[in-house]
Amino acid sequence: MSENKRLLDDESKAFSKASRVKYFNIVVDSGKGATITDADGKTYIDLLASASSTNTGHSHPHIVKAIQDQAAKLIQYTPAYFANNPAVKLAPRLAALAPISGPVELSWGNSGSDANDAMIKFARAYTGRPYIVSFTGAYHGSTFGSLTLSSVSLNMSRKIGPLLPDVVKVPYPDPWQRLDGEDEDAFVDRMFKAFLQPFETYLPAEEVAAVVIEPIQGDGGIVKAPTAFVQKLAAFAKKNGILLAVDEVNQGMGRSGKWWSIEHFDVEPDLMVVGKSLASGMPLSAVIGRKEILESLNAPANVFTTAGNPVTTAAAMATLDVMEDEDLVGRSVKLGKKASDFFAKEKAKYPFIGDFRMYGLDGGIDIVDPETGEPDPEATTKLIYRVFELGAIIISLRGNILRFQPPLVITEEQLDQAFGMLDQAFSELAAGKLELPDNADEIGW
Structure with missing residues (x-):
């Protein structure tokens, strides 16, 4: 019996199925740069970057040293009552990076989920309004507030309602859902009209605290909203005293070729949340925003025993060092262009690649039935499993989208190796050589 199987069999006796989206039956044992190694000693090129939470790669020496040095000094003393040295230094450094004019403050959390909850708290407190608007296809987290904002899987609402009240969802302007013959201007007009419909029929704008959006949706398929739509949204929000709140947990920290994905749109948010690769x-994690908004609540409205603790904030300080010293934002742009060129060539060769988008080193590749153009989840599962067998980790989103998010430190040689594996899998699918794994019905969202 393999070590992977032995460990997973032992875990299954004590681990809830609600706590993991299944893909491949491995136990990750170690990682270095853009590779991970499982309990059986097999090494894979990582094209997922731990769900975009390891943009600096695995076990970066500078970050490891910062964690080790701080752990030897002080692992935890609750930031709920007392400051600690790394957190004191990190707060102004991170606030200065926010794409928000004027005085900026932040509040710590433990995950993107509780940071989104915090965004709801501060938005309601500052505006005195109850309603929050979010978008279909969104993933904001798994705490009750963030889960209520989300709408990427029915399992995030099935059996666990009632959810947070006064959250209204509107359609996300997914450009890949444009109608035949519809140009971008007409699409933006149509989607913005759908956005406005609640405000014109049952949702008073003066009672809405915030609109929460992923400028580029992550788990919704790596999809960028049209710039004109986001600008219309920002103008509407400002006109009506509604806060524009952006989720940068998945797409921030250089992932999209900018420090923050909202920087692609030439608008400023009032609030933003960061986590994962922070x-x-x-x-x-952190909720960051205009000072007057972050001053609208008093402790202990957003206090956590471990949020902003010495080790995690030391790791974040070192992460920012690596991002800046190795120009990982610029690297995301450069390697993203290389990836875009590769997928353009593959799309020309294989009709089951319906379309793709790449924003920095951040891509979604649609796998479709060549005859109908409809999503093909079965072919997608065959592909990700074959790529896994060949030695790389890539997963699917929405059933038929390949999620391409390698660490920003991946080498060009590793990227070329991964492209070779993907091309082999594509060619084998085209030749009818791929079969579904035995557990195909368990794989994916």
Whole structure:
């Protein structure tokens, strides 16, 4: 019996199925740069970057040293009552990076989920209004507030209602859902009209605290909203005293070729949340916003025993060092262009690649039935499993979208190796050589 199987069999006796989206039956044992190694000693090129939470790669020496040095000094003393040295230094450094004019403050959390909850708290407190608007296809987290904002899977609402009240969802302007013959201007007009419909029929704008959006949706398929739509949204929000709140948990920290994905749109948010890669995967998040908004609540409205603790904030300080010293934002742009060129060539060769988008080193590749153009989840599962067998980790979103988010430190040689594996899998699918794994019905969202 393999070590992977032995460990997973032992875990299954004590681990809830609600706590993991299944893909491949491995136990990750170690990682270095853009590779991970499982309990059986097999190494894979990582094209997922731990769900975009390790943009700096695995076990970066500078970050490891920061964690080790801080752990030897002080692992935890609750930031709920006392400051600690790394957090004191990190707060102004991170606030200065926010794409928000004027005085900026932040509040720590442990995950993107509780940071989105915090965004709801501060928006309601500052405006004195109850309603929050979010978008279909969104993933904001798994706490009750963030889960209520989300709408990427029915299992995030099935059996667990009632959810947070006064949250209204509107259609996300997914450009890949344009009608035949519909140009972008007409699409934006149509989607903005759908956005306005609640405000014109039952939702008083003066009672809405915030609109929460992923400028580029992550788990919704790596999909960028049209710039004109986001600008119309920002103007509407400003006109009506509604806060524009952006979720940068998945798409921030250089992932899209900018520090923050909202920087692609030439608008400023009032609030934003960060997490995942903020501390290179260590449990740290933050809600960041205009000072007057973050001053609208008093402690203990957003206090956590471990949020902003010494080790996680030391890791985040080192993460920012690596992002800046190795120009990982610029690297995301450069390698994203290389990836875009590769997928353009593959699309020309294989009709089952319906379309793709790449924003920095951040891509979604649609797998479709060549005859109908409809999503093909079965072919997608065959592909990700074959790529896994060949030695790389890539997963699916929405059933038929390949999620391409390698660590920003991946080498060009590793990227070329991964492209070779993807091309082999594509060619084998085209030749009818791929079969579904035995557990195909368990795989994916």
